[in-house]
Amino acid sequence: MENGAAPTAPAVIVAIDGPSGTGKSSTSKAVAAQLGLSYLDTGAQYRAITWWMVTNGIDTDDAQAVAAAADKPEILSGTAPENPTITVDGVDVAAPIRTQEVTSKVSAVSAVPEVRARITELQRAIAASAVTGIVVEGRDIGTTVLPDADLKIFLTASAEARAARRSGELKDADVKATREALIKRDAADSTRKTSPLAKADDAVEVDTTDLTLQQVIECVVSLVEEKRAAR
Numbered sequence: 238m239e240n241g242a243a244p245t246a247p248a249v250i251v252a253i254d255g256p257s258g259t260g261k262s263s264t265s266k267a268v269a270a271q272l273g274l275s276y277l278d279t280g281a282q283y284r285a286i287t288w289w290m291v292t293n294g295i296d297t298d299d300a301q302a303v304a305a306a307a308d309k310p311e312i313l314s315g316t317a318p319e320n321p322t323i324t325v326d327g328v329d330v331a332a333p334i335r336t337q338e339v340t341s342k343v344s345a346v347s348a349v350p351e352v353r354a355r356i357t358e359l360q361r362a363i364a365a366s367a368v369t370g371i372v373v374e375g376r377d378i379g380t381t382v383l384p385d386a387d388l389k390i391f392l393t394a395s396a397e398a399r400a401a402r403r404s405g406e407l408k409d410a411d412v413k414a415t416r417e418a419l420i421k422r423d424a425a426d427s428t429r430k431t432s433p434l435a436k437a438d439d440a441v442e443v444d445t446t447d448l449t450l451q452q453v454i455e456c457v458v459s460l461v462e463e464k465r466a467a468r
């Protein structure tokens with residue numbers, strides 16, 4: 238190079254979508270860490286706004302009330318893959334956004350168009366400011382948020398595998414309940430009118446049912462490296 242600086246790889250934008258429990262977060266974090274990219278968990282942002290609605294007494298089944306409040310909370314995401322953070326109005330909500338209450342209400346809140354518009358704007362701003370590139374995971378990243386992403390991945394897995402992963406060591410009855418809850422949330426996310434959970438036409442589908450997490454990570458890292466090499 239003329240100025241003697243080492244050549245740097247151009248920023249790469251990776252979109253990873255798929256239903257609940259397919260391994261999006263675990264895979265995205267590991268791929269981003271391995272490749273020196275930023276990482277954005279968009280589900281955490283929808284959970285954060287849902288937590289705010291619940292905390293402020295807003296009926297999450299009242300779409301008009303949710304829409305009217307959609308621009309009130311300040312949601313900040315930290316994008317270091319080793320330590321992703323999420324705050325609402327300065328409060329660390331990493332733990333409370335994972336409660337059963339928030340999980341059961343997040344699909345209703347995320348279906349409200351005003352909420353999606355607000356969160357999508359945040360996501361695009363974060364992606365645009367990622368110097369080396371970013372792995373963004375969610376439900377509508379490849380179709381709506383970042384339709385020009387360099388690489389789009391759509392992860393799938395059987396409902397049984399996903400429920401077993403989520404349930405960990407729990408007994409059979411809990412696996413069944415977890416499976417039903419996953420299916421219900423996926424159905425709500427796939428059938429909403431505004432940017433539903435969907436595979437982009439140009440996404441690479443990876444069925445993770447019979448793959449270890451490490452195999453999925455290696456597969457995605459290879460796909461990113463292929464894209465970079467082809468530029």
Ligand SMILES: Nc1ncnc2c1ncn2[C@@H]1O[C@H](COP(=O)(O)OP(=O)(O)OP(=O)(O)O)[C@@H](O)[C@H]1O
Nearest residue numbers: 256257258259260261262263264402445448449450
């Ligand atoms: N290929 C895999 N094999 C076995 N376990 C896996 C695999 N991928 C992910 N897991 C485990 O499954 C659980 C769910 O994974 P993860 O949270 O990454 O999924 P997700 O798609 O981000 O889910 P959600 O959309 O609900 O947030 C985690 O405990 C993770 O360690």
Ligand SMILES: Nc1ccn([C@@H]2O[C@H](COP(=O)(O)O)[C@@H](O)[C@H]2O)c(=O)n1
Nearest residue numbers: 279280281283343344347375376377426
């Ligand atoms: N791009 C996205 C990401 C998430 N959602 C909604 O958030 C819920 C929680 O997501 P997790 O990944 O944390 O499980 C999810 O069920 C969707 O309702 C979304 O709409 N779009």
